[in-house]
Amino acid sequence: MSDREINVVIVGISIAGMTVAKAVAALSKQGYPNLRVTAIDKNEYYYHAIGAPRAVVDKEFSKKLLIPLKTLLRSSELDPEDPKHQFIQASVVSVTKNSVVLSDGQTIAFDYLVLSTGARNKVPAHYQGPTVADAQRHMSLINDNVQRAKDILIVGGGPVGVEIAGEIAFAFKDKNVTLVHSAERLLPLNFKPGLSNGAVDKLERLGVKVVLNERIGIPSDTKFDCSIRPLTLSGSSGAKYSSDLQILTTGITYESDYLRDLETALNVSLRHSNGSIKVKPTLQLDCDSMSNVFVPGDVNSLPAGAKYAVKAKEQAVSVASNLALMIKQGFDIDQKNAPDLSEYTGGEMNMILVPIGKELGVFQALGIAFGKSFVGNFMSSKMKAKDYFVSKFAAEFES
Ligand SMILES: Cc1cc2nc3c(=O)[nH]c(=O)nc-3n(C[C@H](O)[C@H](O)[C@H](O)COP(=O)(O)OP(=O)(O)OC[C@H]3O[C@@H](n4cnc5c(N)ncnc54)[C@H](O)[C@@H]3O)c2cc1C
Known part of the structure; x- marks a missing residue:
């Protein structure tokens, strides 16, 4: 049981982000009552891209591909009258060492950050609009x-x-x-x-x-x-x-431009030239001073054969279990007690x-x-x- 405040911010709520968000929010019911998950997506919905081919020819079917996110973490609340977890619909435009900046200028602080912003396909495998x-x-x-x-x-x-x-x-x-x-x-x-x-x-x-x-x-x-x-x-x-x-x-276009300011501030390149985000085998951001940042899913630098929903989900499960280890060991407080994290070994599809x-x-x-x-x-x-x-x-x- 730990009463301290722990803020986990997850950017990009699709297959990878949803999987981590649900797993981490569930920890609040397991002895971490002050664990807060903030899930952020630029759209108010999850878009089920896998169904895009049918949506191109079937208008009724296409409507099923947009699943609203506002109630995403409701079932993980300890006390629905005092919600700890939230979904924010906004684009993340910048990241600092301890916060993310939203398109409206709002800043959200994090102890742990998950970047699961994926990669954008072209129309008609991608649709535009936040609502x-x-x-x-x-x-x-x-x-x-x-x-x-x-x-x-x-x-x-x-x-x-x-x-x-x-x-x-x-x-x-x-x-x-x-x-x-x-x-x-x-x-x-x-x-x-x-x-x-x-x-x-x-x-x-x-x-x-x-x-x-x-x-x-x-x-x-x-x-x-x-x-x-x-x-x-x-x-x-x-x-x-x-x-x-x-x-x-x-x-595909990797959704990672929000890292530009951080790259400048740290004077490092966190991304490859194609925009994919560099990761360690543990799926932590490849940056030693930011071990509290994880990058599961299509946006990371794993090979093309890993850009599948099935793989995004496997990576998210691995990230969630590493995050749980860090939270349990109190790593966010002193940045010293780093637990031994598991490496992701899922390979290609x-x-x-x-x-x-x-x-x-x-x-x-x-x-x-x-x-x-x-x-x-x-x-x-x-x-x-x-x-x-x-x-x-x-x-x-x-x-
Ligand atoms: C047409 C099509 C068919 C597919 N079929 C299959 C299949 O049959 N089987 C399979 O395993 N895989 C399939 N895939 C691949 C699969 O859809 C992806 O691998 C999977 O969606 C990746 O999930 P993800 O969570 O990493 O990212 P994504 O699904 O790309 O989601 C990223 C999320 O981040 C949000 N986001 C992006 N930038 C920002 C920002 N700056 N601020 C806030 N939010 C942001 C986006 O709105 C989005 O919700 C298919 C893909 C397509 C396009």
Whole structure:
């Protein structure tokens, strides 16, 4: 039992942030009544990105992807009349040695800080707006555009591009959908070639034209926001691709600009040139004078094969258990009694399930790829294609 005030601030409340927030808040009921968790997100909702491919074609479904956060930590309160934990909807714009600064200028002090701000995809895997109503308006606009378009070009054949191509081709049989990918096969290259062969076969069955080994030139002065406009783009082979709606699924932007002031103050580089935040094997920020800062999830510098919800969650569980050790040992008071923390050893994702519309899909687990076989279709339609796990995640956020 400890009566001292301990402030844990968590920035970015998605899969990683929610997992840490709930685990740490639960400690307040285990002998730490003055433990306060402040969860901060720039949006008032959790956005279930995993379901974005279906949301592109289904307006009703898209509404389910936005789960309000205001009651996130309610069940962890010791006394609901005297709440210790709070959710604040605001962007963090700066971090100092002991506080975070919000976009409205407010400062929130921390004993421990968790940065789980993730990485932003491009529209339509990312929606804009801090309120549920804003994001729904944006989703609705994209739905309308996809519905109106005749010739759709999708650039990038990773899981997101393959799933979006499959959903559009399955939902709208009258559209011409072309998927262009720069590598020799679809999907991440650490998976078996048979997975890609199966994905090509199943996309083609739905009428998608798949082009491999072709790099599309993306003009830097053109905005790609899923609006309807006729555009012809050139491929590295010299081929021309004309479409009236273009979807880019290439590249991510790490959400870490708020570290700039701290980097200047400490005169160190806390991020790689791509914006990912450098971490130690314990997932602490790679900065010895700030061992009370942890960075789970997509925003950290672990390899691309770790940028999955499943991995973000595993990392968050590891961070929560290290935080609990530090809190129990009173590390925040004197910065000396550092406990032995566990290293995160989860490695890269070695399992994948990719729906291609509602009935087809490819799957790999235990080194066995189910590409052209019916097993991929069965696993996908039974496990993922129904609702892209949205009900499972909604239950976790709302419990
Ligand atoms: C279309 C799509 C399909 C996917 N499918 C799968 C799948 O099938 N299986 C799988 O395992 N993974 C999948 N993923 C990957 C998975 O969604 C991510 O790995 C996961 O969301 C990462 O979680 P995170 O908590 O690290 O960060 P994110 O989910 O990126 O969330 C970061 C949070 O931080 C907030 N934030 C950012 N900056 C600030 C700031 N300055 N101030 C305050 N808040 C901020 C954001 O609003 C957001 O809520 C998919 C991703 C996409 C885009």
